[in-house]
Amino acid sequence: MTDTILRMSGITKTFPGVKALQDVNLEVRRGEIHSICGENGAGKSTLMKVLSGVYPHGTYEGDIQYDGELCHFSGIRDSEHRGIVIIHQELALASNLSIAENIFLGNEQAKNGWINWNRTNAAADQLLRRVGLAESAVTPVVELGVGKQQLVEIAKALSKEVRLLILDEPTAALNDEDSAHLLNLLRGLRDEGITCVIISHKLNEVMGISDRVTILRDGRTIWTENTVNLTEEKIISGMVGRDMEHRYPDHTPKIGEESLRIADWTVYSPTQPDRALVRNANLTLRRGEIVGLAGLMGAGRTELAMSVFGRSYGVNISGRLFKDGKEIQARSVREAIDHGIAYATEDRKRYGLNLIEDIKRNVSAAALSKLAKGGWVDGNEEFKVADEFRASMNIKSPTVEAIVGKLSGGNQQKVVLSKWIFTDPDVLILDEPTRGIDVGAKYEIYTIINRLADEGKAILVISSELPELLGICDRIYTLSAGRITGDVPRAEATQESLMTLMTKEVQEVAP
């Protein structure tokens, strides 16, 4: 028993309308590297937030035993006090401050409120040597690459006398060299007695570094196993192996001519202009066809879609677009819409809706000119159009003058879809169309997607849920690290084969 540092038992966490975790058990041994694997949305990050006190005691059910003691963390400070430190996927460094200032942020080396800079910088230098970062402690963080910033985060954790280090996708944004260095560092920390929990999508890393692996799926623990007994295939089948129930409406596709072709499409990151997010992607969408785009977090799915949609994301975009066989230019969102392309975002609250306005004004937002004459909007026609969508999309609201921010997620999604259908597009790109909505509303959305395809529209569905793609798509592209790694007809696709393609490493080919 003494070798168990952490035991989480019976953890259940509910968000309004969604059970994110259901009776999850996790046992971590002292001094091991323990990987947690699961699809996007399986509950990994939620579990780590429960552990670190981001979701304080009382907001979840179940027990956390740490070092043999029952813990009731009421916030991050509590858990850090006990030596549990979490490093999030989105690094949380203040980029204008120095490395030393970041390391001791919130934990200043001070006496009576006055900071001792000599002690701060000296202590920071020592920590930097420990993580193998050859930088001066006074260097501003903004001058460091992502890999080095990751090391600063670890140094910061070490400054808090960490005993259980949690890393959420630590290598997702790193290149191979930085990843290797980071993984080596973690092995070194393990030898010093620091326990690590790693959330990772990169199965080769999981196999390479961890002592044990726990699989989460749909908010439940599936199994925990010693890595020596595992293969990547076994992990994949654990991650995806859920029953395919009858959750998808039947649909016989009527596939027609090519509608949109994306050729040799390359997109670079706006924040790191030398990093390609999408590389030489080629996709073809046909009329009446529902095409899936599968890829793990960070594979470049949204980046690909948004860059096609009027270059609304990314820089140095190159490649060609063909609509109905003719090359088109879509340099702005307006041009893309005018060419009959629509993009319904994955984050409807941030990018999709004006939450303080009513349903009708959201529905008309992308095609206001259709309701206008000489620049003046016909408010009555607008009402009528919105009301027709309310009926046909089954938006549950007594009136189209209800404020969108007060609708449920499923109904908000229907408003987003209505908005784009009203632009009368030929190509609809739906990014995570069922994220965060309940099962019943999902079925309705699938039915709508089928109806749109039957009207002859080409549909591209981006989804993290493989069963969803297998359930509704006629053909599925897989994307791994910005490259198209597969183009699989539904009949030939399985979750395992897709997951293999989605995690496939494509070697850089020297130009």
Place this chain on the structure above:
Amino acid sequence: MTAAPAQVGKGANVPGRDTAPRRVNFDLKQSGIYIALAITVVIFTALTGGDLLAPQNLSNIIVQYSYILVLAIGMVLIIIAGHIDLSVGSVVAASGAFAAVMMVEMDLAWPIAVLATLAFGALVGAWQGYWVAYFGIPAFIVTLAGMLLFRAVTYMILGNKGIGPFPDEIRTLANGFIPGWMGNIGLGGALGGADLFSIIVGVLVVVAMAVVQFRTRAGRIRYSQAVDPMWLFLLKVIVPALLVLFLVVQLARFRNLPWVLVLLAILVVGYTMVTNRAVFGRQIYAVGGNLQAATLSGVKVKSVVFWLFVNMGVLSAVAGLIFAGRLNLAGPTAGNSFELDAIAAAFIGGAAVQGGVGKVVGAITGGLIMGVINNGAGLIGWQTETVMLVKGFVLLAAVAFDVWSKRRTAGAA
């Protein structure tokens, strides 16, 4: 009605429609501002022993505060879009100075000078709009710089002296009244005589307001939209009508309708229509409500913001002309702190700091509340510090009410 857009059928009976409840459209936040104005008026009428509502004083309030109201119209649009303009006071001064040079020193015909001044304002707005919209500097900074820059321009044009006097036409616009084309009629008793033409105009305005309201209601009913119950609708027709009639009769008893009131009325009606019904107006709300969503809906966000600042520049030039005409002098310190009054008017009138919310009529009402406070305080003889104190608390209370009501509705959701 006119031909419907192609894919929209006409008069289709949408199922589920009749289940929509007829809810009473009584929005506390919307009505709050009018109630606040009413309370302010009542308080100061009591404090001044009725002098506040005297014919001459009502006329004074409008004429004295017109330029702030003009600025408030432009300001509320900018605030709806999520920006701010701190430079309008300086732009008022600069355009007054520009106009003075053209009219007084160069002796140009006044219509040409007026157009040139409006163009000057547009240019100033384009300058600021460029930096905000296309260069991406926060409007707070750009217009803070503009506040200094255009004050400096004013001094460069004028030196340290004022230029005047202005042509009669400009003074009439700012200070003058519509001539009594039809003579006076007696109203009988203590009311004395009043200008017939003004009263006829007032009656026509009231009739027009009622007709528009009835037509809107009929349109909504034809499209099976929810409407107010008849009693509330009639209340919303009759109360404003009575207020307009009261105002007009009082003004007619004094001299006539002031020309600035005519100008203001045109601006208010015009900009209300733009914000409610024009594609451009709707895009302002979209930009302020959710910038990213607007961008991804194909709204040309930068161009919307740019033209808003151009518009603000033109309205500042209008205010500059009125102010200079009223003083009959373009002075280097003209327009000092006008921006604060205009911004306060917009916020008191229900605009939200985060953008996306606000109304032209609200800003005008907010401006009138401050105008009534200023004027009433003057009649009573309050000290400047008392007036500032009261205005400060009113602004704070208005925004606190806004935040409170938002939190309340958020909690209920």
